[in-house]
Amino acid sequence: MNEITQKLKFYQKGTHTVGNRLVSERDRSVQASIDRSNALTCGHRACQGCGEALGARYAIDAAMRATNDNIIAVNATGCLEVFTTPYPETSWQVPWMHSLFGNAAAVASGVAAAMRVKNRSEVRAIAQAGDGGTTDIGFQCLSGMFERNDDVLYICYDNEGYMNTGVQRSSATPPAARTATTPAVGAEPGNVFGTGKSLPKIAMAHGIPYVATATVADLLDLERKVAKAMSIHGARYIHIHVPCPLGWGSASHDTIRLARLAVESGFFPMFEAEWGKLTASRKIRRKVPVEEYLKLQRRFAHLFKNGRTDPRVARLQAICDRNIEEYDLMPAAVEP
Amino acid sequence: MFQIRIHGRGGQGVVTAAELLSVAAFIEDQHAQAFPSFGSERMGAPVVSFCRIDSKEIRLREPVLEPDALIVQDATLFKAVDVFHGLKDGGYLLVNTNKSFGELHLDSVVAKLPAGHIVTVPATELALKHIGRPVPNAALLGAFAALTGTVRLDSVAKAIHEAFPGKIGDANVAAATEAHNAVAAARVRTAA
């Protein structure tokens, strides 16, 4: 008989930890179940600590459970596509297709149309892409899919840059972040302070039935949002924040911590919206200054060089504060 | 092979006229080919369409360069484009106008064409009378049938009814019929 060599840690209820044995069976993660589908099975070639691999596994398994395993997944070009399917191997246990970088939403629309015409509407289409495939090159197809309200769940795994091609800037890269195309040199090192581009807000502006943001720091919440999305027909959009140790210059073991700090600082607001209206936002539990989030990532190291804090950190904090206000992220003050 | 070139302005049904003519020929078991001059769609711009009629398959795909007949839907075009370009000796000329060829300064041109091959028809007025809109093409097709005998009036009427069922079709056929009868009567007078 094998000894259990791994040291088990038991967390208190409410920490959102995977497989929490203290919550009721109904509320446990899909991953805690012996029937989990392993949609994205082991053996793939993602980096250690990859937030996207974690997010994709939870999202697709949750979608599988919600649809009785009736999904077809369409993948844009990018890390997820490459690390899961170098020929002749594949990690996908679902029918899965990769066509191009910029057309995942349209290909998924085609899959949904085929299922409709074949009287197999129980089979649901999911499109997945990184932030580049969503906010940049796939933007037009995505908007078209939204506008037609095609029966597609589109999931964006946002790691804030073109990581597959060697960490270049995308329109989802945060201001001041160092990438290969926004190097940390010159008077204003790192990415520019542009206007930003919130895909969830753009999705809401299409008035589609469901929009949500999620994070790999709260996987139960992520699963719940995917399950909810699959209970609705029409165009749905989930934007998942997935830290990238390679591109962000962070420790592999800090992926979940970073994802949590992004939420707790207000840097990544978590909310849900239906038919274009905000319906819920996840409150910050312990507000942290944005520095705590930034300092764990080498892509922001130039902001803290020589023990000095770059004044642009205040501008990043202002972005967090604006999110907190806009999405009402602070809990109501408790009466003493 | 009998080749027709139709000149008009965007919105006058120039392309439709060629198509209806081809359908009328088809009804009479002829081969026919109708096609537009392929410009961008603009109201009022000069437009040309073409129709070929033959007893055998039509393979030719060049524009009608040497027409046997010209249908001019708008007399102001004589000043804008070279309407007569390539018109065959012995060809036909049908013009939508309430003026005479003399008033249009076309005497020298029509003098070269055989008597009985030229005719003017107030097609716009007929259209306003029967259809209530200034679309002269149906009336001109009726007149064309009388002028050239290439197709019969009843085939033209049938083609119009197929394309425009109901009252609009009836009104267009009425305009075509009146124009046809006027031209036929004029030809009888010329012959006499």
Add this chain to the structure above:
Amino acid sequence: MLKQIEGSYAMAEAIALCRPEVVCAYPITPQTHIVEGIGELVREGKLARCEFINVESEFAALSVAIGASAAGARAYTATSSQGLLFMAEAVYNAAGLGLPIVMTLGNRAIGAPINIWNDHSDAMSMRDAGWMQLFAETNQEAVDLHIQAFRLAEELSMPVMVCVDGFILTHAVERIEIPSQEDVDAFLPPYDPVQVLDPREPVSIGAMVGPDAFTEVRFLQHYKQQQALSLLPKFAAEYEARFGRAAGGLLRTYKADDAELLVVAMGSVNGTIKDTIDEMRAESIKIGLVTLVSYRPFPTAALRAALANAKDVVVIEKSFAVGIGGQLANNVDQALRNMTVAPRVHSVVAGLGGRPITRAALHRVFRQAVIQPWEATHFLDLNERIVAAEIHRTRKKRRSGPTAENILKRLASESSFVPAE
């Protein structure tokens, strides 16, 4: 049923008879009437069990078709010119994935300068994308080729582009036989995909392939397309037996048996060429025609056999590659490679951007090929005076301005039309 009908609407009816399940549409002149026609048939319920999807670009149109086809539906789209270029990435992708999509290409020139009229530049731009490319001579053949295209595509699991001359065919109203649903159903069995996305049997399609297998995948694509060289004549024969009408195949000849001069061409210009040949035959000139139906796969052996006994070959094509010349002429050259006694090949580029190809011009160029053969590409009806003037002007002045506008200005100032008085 015999109809006097516009080519586009006849094609729409033929495509509907093929029972497509997903049709994606994005408008571009001159393809519009085809998808409008199909859309109307869907709305009226005459084409049942079909999803008609208005998308936001040609790139999306073909992408939706890719998704639908991979999920097991018979998928169709249509485009022209810039639209084909905009979907270019997906054009290659559909072929690489082996998805039997059928697409109509209403052939149109490619800008700049922007031009909506007919030539074959668009088809040529995607000639190496892995699609089969069939060229229709008439609207009747356009109808017939679409029905054969679905059969061919699905038999080989490879996409087919049916090339139809924009405006000249798409907007021409003529006598066209529309087949019966029974005959089409008998000729074209339901789509039985070789690969399909289905939760009951999950597969991964479109995986990354490295140097270890990429050559083999590409080779098999080539091998598969070569199969069409025997399938096309087979399907054409079967089609003729059922529908009583010859259409398709690899190529056709006209008065070629004793011809010393053979013309090679694709598309609607073949009709005008036949009329010209009849006129020249009446003058005892031994001239004939080879009409290419299949451009991809290129029927090298059949063409070589057809041209073997000619002294001169004139290739008339509505496209050319800047810097080298006519693509079709180059392919014809290749077909004649290493022949002991090969005919001379004379390349003519004609009909660019909608310039009419007239019998008069064809008479001139066919005669010239024999009497005064040329080596480089000949541009039919090129206005050499205007070209020389523009070359002269640009040499004189550095900031000479946009060429197209300069030429238009000069043409307008030289217009000779004076109204009759």
